[in-house]
Amino acid sequence: MARVVLDHVTKRYGDVVAVNDLSLEIRDREFLVLLGPSGCGKSTALRMIAGLEDLSGGQIAIGDRVVNDVEPKDRDIAMVFQSYALYPHMTVARNIEFPLRSRKVPENERGPLVEEAARALGLSDLLDRKPAQLSGGQRQRVALARAIVRKPSVFLMDEPLSNLDAKLRVQTRAELIELQRRLDATVVYVTHDQVEAMTMGHRIAIMSDGVLQQVGPPQDVYERPANLFVARFIGAPPMNTITGTIASEGGSHILVTAGGAIALPSEVSGAARNATGLEVVLGVRPEHVRILPHDSETQFALDATVAVIESLGHERHVVCRLADEQMVIVRQTVETQRPLEGTAVRLSADPVGLHLFDAATGLRLDAPDPQLVGDGE
């Protein structure tokens, strides 16, 4: 059993609070991704799990054991560093063997284990090379082989793909997912890349400024971001956010902005009722915005001008400017009629794709239960 439980964990460096009261449970055999912008405390959290950093407060348990005072080597963990941290003077074989040798595994048992790990990562032909003679991707695989050779119950990975080029990253991403399934291991994976987080994690834990913002399966986090930070951080291009006030009209609610009004669906009406007159932020993902002709009769739509169109081949992003200068990005398939730059249009949104946040606190308004931590079942 290798659960990892962080209980009100805090880390301070002088006045800097790198990790602030973090409580998080990583389940046995789960692939949990710690996601957040640079400097938000992801590495610090991971290093505290590894035992490379002392806690300023709180408690960490691995399995059934509180490990606050346990040395890294006795925590039954392996770590893959961002720089790979291979031993440059040792061959690939020696690198992979090092954790076994350090733990006094008998020599005759080491050989087969090293071979097995090397085979699992396709390194069998490179065993005699030094790290300097390997490509970035190969080095990364050596780091992984060195981590798996000991069969620890928890793997900690700090941005292991960030030094690879884009193509190799996609390929290695898939290999890592497979590897985790095969090993049946618990993985805590740190990244600032939301695509990695979305594609790899069973659950994502999003941090900002040392504070945990939301935990949940990628789809849940994408569909129901708990606050404006998560809403803007997950998704590319990012979610559009339009500021306005709520008014009620004929029993339903609308969002009033400088450039027009937009109808709020019944799903968010409950939340909107309590927020009438309040300044709110409406979030809508680019794929949920529709472009209508400027003379469209739709009652609830926002007037806008097409500013820029970015074509990506399979889709295009239409950047529109609202009357009050707020920008809205619309994501279109290439089959959709391409609007002209500089022309006036009207924008409407799928009711299902609307999210409502309190402008003051940034918190989601339409969460029926203010549950921050989704459990993914």
Place this chain on the structure above:
Amino acid sequence: MTSDTATTDLMGDVGQSKRFLNRRRRETGLGYLMLAPSLLIFSVFVFYPFFKNFYLGFFRTPPFPGLPARYVGLDQFREVLTSDYFTNSFRVTIVFALLTVPAGIILGLLLAMVANQRLRGIGAYRTIFSSTVATSVAVASVIFGTLLNPQVGLLPWLGLTTNPAILENPKYALFAVAVTTIWQNLGLSFIVMSSGLQAIPDEIIEATEVDGARPWTRFWRVTLPLLSPTVFFAFVVGSIVAFQTFGQIDLLTQGGPIDKTNVLTYAIYKALRDQNEGKAAVLAVALFGVTLLLTTAQMRILERRVHYGN
């Protein structure tokens, strides 16, 4: 492709490579021009004395000043290099280097490892450890001369007395000078070793922690191999410095007692003091040869064991 374009292409190539050559030549000229000042200084203060020294070795200095020096060919080399005076100096120099260089490196490394710890107030220790760099040979010698003084020194105070006094004792004098030298060089050794340690990425050391290496294993299998270029550098430079030791010998023992601390540099100095230029020149050539041989040997033998990260 028509033959026409082929010709023009070819001509174009020729023109280009000619221009390229011209530029190369101009740049080379400029390079030498910029080297000229330092070449000049080296010529006057290094190259000329170096060759002149060989030349002087071929002349026997007359017993009385004023008489002309006599050309003796290699005779003087044979004579001096087979004398007991030289073999003693040679042995003393080697023993002195063996006493000071490894000990200096090991102590410097130990201090550097202590100071590399992330502890409160470690900065003060770093300053103290490196402070001997700011102490001149003269000051260091005076300090140790006092400490080792048989009347007022530290040794008698500790109840450690030798007869004759330590700096006049044929058995211990070289050892005492060596200790002074180690102390004197410790600051530099500490700084060199510290910078070597700091060049090892933190993540590699952390990887050894996660991989379960005990401190002993970590040191022998990871830290030391990664530090080997630094250690090698310190070894070669340290040996050269040891072969050139002069100040502390002059201030503490003047080569005595009974030539027990008469290292080669001091022997050269004594020959000059006796106005025996020829002998001094031969000894200087010998010192040069010994230094050259030993450093080449070190390069050959040790460098194979050194890991240079890429």
